[in-house]
Amino acid sequence: MLKHYDISGTDFSVAGEASSNFKVVLKKLGISPDIVRRVSIAMYEAEINTVVHGGGGECDAEVLDGCVKIVFKDDGPGIENVELAMQEGYSTASDTVRELGFGAGMGLPNIKKYTDDMKIETQVGVGTKITLIVNL
């Protein structure tokens, strides 16, 4: 079961649609509420990052044997210093983004907190791919 989502990089009003949609899918599959909540939070953060930092991109979300796997890909500017980006409170978000309530520097830390595994592949000037795994 694979769901594919295109993530708009300009329209903040639809940010979170993929996460909301996939949450409904997981619920329908009878996945436990705790897992659904963890996946939803991690996926939302990654989706917002794709909008805010990646300038949009795409997402593949699937339920496999034993885990939920979600991959976000963008052709954005890439992350210069992943270690720094992983620190709570560190953010490179613009003022406009902050006014919307984002940019608290909690995105990647939240993803790490709510997943069992996360992998970031990024190259400055090329883009970022982040893979999230939540075990069932």
Added chain:
Amino acid sequence: MKVSELAAALDLKYVSGAQAQDREISGCYIGDLLSWVMGRALGGNVWITIMSNINIVAVASLTEAACVLLAENVVPDENVIKKAEMQDVIILSSGKTAYELAVKLYDITK
């Protein structure tokens, strides 16, 4: 306690989701930074905030907060209300500050 009882006790106005007012509440979270709320609010919480943009709907829905309680007469745009209705997100509003609301909520649920 149900959202409807909370609304009555604190004299709150329904902005959206009145049809879901039977939802049970448990606990409260206060915050305006969405990622912060996303990572910390618990299912069933009353989420008190002054943030009223469209993204509060996704945060409330994904964290399974019982309702969003907008403090200090903050009014969301029409498109926020529409989206909240679509996703069954209850938004309530009050003229009181977040602190005043939290104190009252504590009083009636302790």
